[in-house]
Amino acid sequence: MDLENQKRVLDLSEKYGKENVVVVLGTAEAESAGLTAETVTAGDPTYAGPLAGVSLGLSVYHIFELKDEVDAQVYDDQCGMMEMVLDIDAINKEVGSMRQQFSKF
Amino acid sequence: MSLPVVKAASYILVHTPDMILHYGTTCSTEHDANPNSELLKKAPEHFRSFEEVVKYAPNQAYIGNILPDEMLNLPKPWYGNLMQDATAEGKMGQIVSQEEFILNIKISDAFDLVMLEKSFLEEHKARIVDNKLYSEKELAKLKEGFDLSDIEKKVQEGAEPLHSNHKLVGCVKAAHEKDKNLTSHIMVENLVVKASGIIALKNLIHKNNIPAESIEYVIECSEEACGDMNQRGGGNFAKSICEIAGTVSATGSDLRGFCAAPTHALINAAALVKSGVYKSVAIVAGGATAKLGMNARDHVNKGLPILEDCLGGFAVLVTENDGISPVLRTDVVGRHTVGTGSSPQAVMESLITKPLDAAGLKITDIDKYSVEMQNPEITEPAGAGDVPLANFKMIAALGAKRGDIEKTAMNSFIAKHGMPGFAPTQGHIPSGVPFVGAAREMMIDGKIERAMIVGKGSLFLGRMTNQFDGVSIVMEKNNGSTEQAQAVSKDEIKGMVADAMKEFATFLLSGK
Numbered sequence: 001m002d003l004e005n006q007k008r009v010l011d012l013s014e015k016y017g018k019e020n021v022v023v024v025l026g027t028a029e030a031e032s033a034g035l036t037a038e039t040v041t042a043g044d045p046t047y048a049g050p051l052a053g054v055s056l057g058l059s060v061y062h063i064f065e066l067k068d069e070v071d072a073q074v075y076d077d078q079c080g081m082m083e084m085v086l087d088i089d090a091i092n093k094e095v096g097s098m099r100q101q102f103s104k105f
Numbered sequence: 106m107s108l109p110v111v112k113a114a115s116y117i118l119v120h121t122p123d124m125i126l127h128y129g130t131t132c133s134t135e136h137d138a139n140p141n142s143e144l145l146k147k148a149p150e151h152f153r154s155f156e157e158v159v160k161y162a163p164n165q166a167y168i169g170n171i172l173p174d175e176m177l178n179l180p181k182p183w184y185g186n187l188m189q190d191a192t193a194e195g196k197m198g199q200i201v202s203q204e205e206f207i208l209n210i211k212i213s214d215a216f217d218l219v220m221l222e223k224s225f226l227e228e229h230k231a232r233i234v235d236n237k238l239y240s241e242k243e244l245a246k247l248k249e250g251f252d253l254s255d256i257e258k259k260v261q262e263g264a265e266p267l268h269s270n271h272k273l274v275g276c277v278k279a280a281h282e283k284d285k286n287l288t289s290h291i292m293v294e295n296l297v298v299k300a301s302g303i304i305a306l307k308n309l310i311h312k313n314n315i316p317a318e319s320i321e322y323v324i325e326c327s328e329e330a331c332g333d334m335n336q337r338g339g340g341n342f343a344k345s346i347c348e349i350a351g352t353v354s355a356t357g358s359d360l361r362g363f364c365a366a367p368t369h370a371l372i373n374a375a376a377l378v379k380s381g382v383y384k385s386v387a388i389v390a391g392g393a394t395a396k397l398g399m400n401a402r403d404h405v406n407k408g409l410p411i412l413e414d415c416l417g418g419f420a421v422l423v424t425e426n427d428g429i430s431p432v433l434r435t436d437v438v439g440r441h442t443v444g445t446g447s448s449p450q451a452v453m454e455s456l457i458t459k460p461l462d463a464a465g466l467k468i469t470d471i472d473k474y475s476v477e478m479q480n481p482e483i484t485e486p487a488g489a490g491d492v493p494l495a496n497f498k499m500i501a502a503l504g505a506k507r508g509d510i511e512k513t514a515m516n517s518f519i520a521k522h523g524m525p526g527f528a529p530t531q532g533h534i535p536s537g538v539p540f541v542g543a544a545r546e547m548m549i550d551g552k553i554e555r556a557m558i559v560g561k562g563s564l565f566l567g568r569m570t571n572q573f574d575g576v577s578i579v580m581e582k583n584n585g586s587t588e589q590a591q592a593v594s595k596d597e598i599k600g601m602v603a604d605a606m607k608e609f610a611t612f613l614l615s616g617k
Contacts, residue, residue: 028495032488046402081450084502084512085495 001039006049019105023060034094041102057104062095064088109378110430112422113313114542116167116198117305119206119416122152123268125398132398151411155202160187163480166527168195172543173524197542198308204229212246213300221275223250238307265289284334294394298329301391305418306350321383323347323357326370327390328532364536365574368560372578374423375433385424392416392531400487412483417534426587431548431580437464439577447573453503456559456577468504472553475540478528497523536560548582556580
């Protein structure tokens with residue numbers, strides 16, 4: 001997760017409260033989705049960014065996990081094609097695992 | 106009017122392992138933050154030799170010695186299964202050693218900013234004096250070398266070092282005492298992109314017997330910015346490259362658009378030739394030091410060689426129709442507009458299906474799609490996946506969504522219309538253009554009819570807009586007629602007849 005986005009997430013969670021922030025990912029790979037989910041929950045595993053050693057424990061989902069929460073037409077326009085392309089099960093499993101382990105909200 | 110053609114293409118790589126540590130952003134920022142880090146200690150153990158770089162299959166594909174699809178027959182990982190009979194000379198370019206390149210940096214130096222150590226200069230100059238790529242005028246620019254102690258002193262005063270095999274062999278001084286845009290670091294970046302651009306343009310000329318003076322315009326499309334504190338990015342890399350490459354009849358300008366810039370430049374070149382403004386336009390770009398070893402941390406952690414150890418460069422020549430070279434279909438151009446939106450689907454529709462629909466072509470009418478052609482061995486260990494494969498999957502999914510192909514045929518579509526990634530991750534280099542040369546060869550050999558060159562760019566990096574960007578153009582086999590023209594539709598004919606009738610009526614009414 002790039003350093004600037006880490007800072008944004010940190011700033012937003014400080015401004016609005018960790019319990020009021022949900023991080024929605026659009027990452028295309030299971031491994032990077034998992035790393036991003038880990039960063040906003042347990043902290044930056046690479047110890048390179050503002051979230052190094054900061055366990056925000058935020059609520060985090062991949063957009064694929066939120067399909068039923070989104071207007072069907074909007075979802076199809078925005079995610080329909082990528083749903084056919086990416087390994088959804090692997091992505092959802094990875095993000096879900098991080099959420100279960102480290103999310104506090 | 107006749108369509109422009111891709112007359113020639115060249116592709117070059119420059120092996121620069123020492124620059125990974127000093128100028129690649131991953132290692133240099135690590136050095137600033139944590140000079141004793143494990144990464145910096147371990148990195149040199151993961152450098153490849155020049156020979157290993159030459160024998161690496163993706164590099165052989167890039168310089169044109171094998172077609173990208175031939176990589177599918179080679180065992181993986183490619184870095185562990187080297188091509189033993191490979192050479193640094195390519196059909197379309199070459200792989201240049203770090204030592205030869207450092208001399209090229211000096212040849213590119215118009216303001217005496219580069220100092221090279223005497224014995225290094227003499228040893229490596231002797232190796233290129235008989236090389237036809239270097240004119241006497243260029244060799245004279247190498248001048249006399251300097252004592253190492255003088256170079257060490259300049260480095261202590263703030264000049265940027267040039268290393269070969271971890272030894273100091275030269276330096277680049279700042280071009281101004283106070284100007285932040287002319288610091289020694291920026292001068293290195295700019296001299297490197299200029300020098301590698303020159304090598305690419307010279308390869309284009311020499312390998313294809315193009316008279317240098319026949320080139321009328323050059324568009325430089327890299328990602329660097331030259332200019333002083335009053336005009337950062339003012340340019341003009343293009344003309345500075347022309348000056349050394351000997352294209353004396355050319356002027357030129359720089360075009361920027363992140364990774365999409367080369368395809369923008371290709372379309373611009375095609376338009377300039379088709380309109381008749383210029384008969385012969387070259388697009389050219391050198392490489393970026395900043396991106397050397399960009400994923401070095403992951404490569405080192407996973408025990409791989411640092412695979413981002415080469416600068417990339419390319420040049421493409423667009424000329425009037427010669428009846429042989431593939432044409433650039435200036436009537437089949439895709440563009441991501443401001444109103445397109447940034448969902449992957451909207452992006453792919455604007456670049457792929459919209460222009461095809463307008464020309465009455467199906468997704469399957471394009472034999473090969475050249476997208477973001479990054480070598481997956483570089484990106485996969487860093488968690489960025491196989492970028493070209495992801496693009497081919499998106500094109501296939503779009504085709505399946507539209508009903509152009511069956512969903513079950515997506516994999517066979519990808520195998521037939523895609524190819525493995527083979528380009529270095531040098532920002533602007535991988536996007537679209539790496540396949541132009543191979544496509545030209547395949548079309549002339551009758552292996553394919555059409556290819557789509559797709560350039561995509563992430564503009565957010567400049568922090569001016571969150572807009573995505575991309576353009577595309579179709580290359581097509583030449584039908585042998587120098588008058589190969591775009592089809593005129595019935596509506597256009599009707600319009601032309603109506604205009605003629607109107608003119609005739611006006612003529613009758615005016616009584617003249």
